[in-house]
Amino acid sequence: MELPILYSFKRCPYAMRARMAIFLTDTICEIREVKLSHKPLSMLEVSNKGTVPVLIDKNGKVYDESLDIINWALRKNNIFNENITVEQVSYSHELIAEFDKDFKFHLDRYKYSSRYISDEKLFHRDACMTILKKLESSYSKDVWFFDNKINMIDICILPFIRQFRIADTNWFDALEEIPEIQGWLNRFLESNLLKNIMINYNTWEPENKKEFFPYKPIES
Ligand SMILES: N[C@@H](CCC(=O)N[C@@H](CS)C(=O)NCC(=O)O)C(=O)O
Numbered sequence: 001m002e003l004p005i006l007y008s009f010k011r012c013p014y015a016m017r018a019r020m021a022i023f024l025t026d027t028i029c030e031i032r033e034v035k036l037s038h039k040p041l042s043m044l045e046v047s048n049k050g051t052v053p054v055l056i057d058k059n060g061k062v063y064d065e066s067l068d069i070i071n072w073a074l075r076k077n078n079i080f081n082e083n084i085t086v087e088q089v090s091y092s093h094e095l096i097a098e099f100d101k102d103f104k105f106h107l108d109r110y111k112y113s114s115r116y117i118s119d120e121k122l123f124h125r126d127a128c129m130t131i132l133k134k135l136e137s138s139y140s141k142d143v144w145f146f147d148n149k150i151n152m153i154d155i156c157i158l159p160f161i162r163q164f165r166i167a168d169t170n171w172f173d174a175l176e177e178i179p180e181i182q183g184w185l186n187r188f189l190e191s192n193l194l195k196n197i198m199i200n201y202n203t204w205e206p207e208n209k210k211e212f213f214p215y216k217p218i219e220s
Contacts, residue, residue, distance in 0.1 A: 004029045006069075006213060007043045007054040009036060010198060013104075013159030014066035018053040019197040020155040021070040023214050025077040029055070031213035032204035040204060067096070070152070084146050092153040095135070099157050103131050107160060111167045128164055132178050139180035143187060150193070158188045 006022065006029040008015040022029060034040060034052050047054045047064035055063045055072065063069045074080060084092075110124035140146050145153045165172040165185060175182065188194055199215045202208065 002058050003212070004058055005032060005056045006030070007032045007034050007040070007052050007204075008201075008213070009034050009052045010200065011163075012036075012052055013163060014051070015053040016159040016197060017155045018055070018066045018069040018073075019213060020193060021073040023193065023196055024079050024150070024155070025073040027073050027076065029213050030210050031201055033201040033211075035203050040206070042206065067156075070155070080151050083149050083151055088146055088153075091138075092151070092156075095153060096156045098131065099160050103128055103160055103164075107164055107167075111163065125167075129178075132161070132164075132181050136178045136180050139184065141180060145184065154184075154188070158185060161185050162189065 004027070006018070008019060008031055010033065021027075032040065032043070034043065036052070039050055043052075043054055044050055046056060046062045049064060051064065053064075053066055053069055055069045057063070057072065063072050106124040106127040110121055110128060113121040113124070142148050144150045145157075161181065162185060173182070196214055199213070201211050201213075204211070
């Protein structure tokens with residue numbers, strides 16, 4: 001049986017959110033781990049913008065935006081359905097857009113600036129913190145952002161906050177002004193969900209044996 005193909009990169013927050021949707025909806029894919037500095041031709045042929053994740057479904061239809069891949073997975077198995085209110089759905093969309101644009105912009109400049117604390121680095125860190133502090137006041141005080149069930153907002157945003165923490169874990173963990181966000185992130189970091197989507201795959205080469213996501217040892 002032909003499976004959908006997912007071009008992915010382990011640490012990419014967009015690919016992480018797509019893998020979470022695929023995992024949570026019990027979808028199975030052939031996974032092709034990509035090296036961003038050396039993207040496979042077969043991926044660029046179907047999506048020349050050259051970003052991961054890219055999904056090719058069984059009919060050959062290409063999805064090259066993480067949110068489209070999530071919606072593709074949800075169409076088969078809408079695990080988030082009727083879980084939250086219409087207002088929460090639109091709040092999720094707004095916030096995800098803010099993270100994809102503004103938070104990611106400042107995160108990249110904070111994370112990749114030189115090691116010493118420059119004014120520029122602090123400026124971008126502060127810009128991320130402004131967004132996180134706003135989130136802090138909207139947090140449900142439950143397990144996940146809205147309640148005790150994971151939702152779109154959680155899978156889309158947590159990979160970025162994870163990266164923000166990784167840029168300086170001691171500093172992040174010592175913060176006192178965003179306890180709800182820290183708790184939310186810690187539950188994610190300790191979750192089986194994260195373990196299941198952060199499996200190490202070899203970089204894909206066309207001649208390699210196929211690998212699958214979610215990871216299952218497949219006898220062939
Ligand atoms: N809007 C895209 C963004 C995907 C994206 O920017 N992915 C990054 C990796 S995290 C990428 O592939 N960048 C291309 C590169 O680094 O060459 C989506 O949501 O899928």
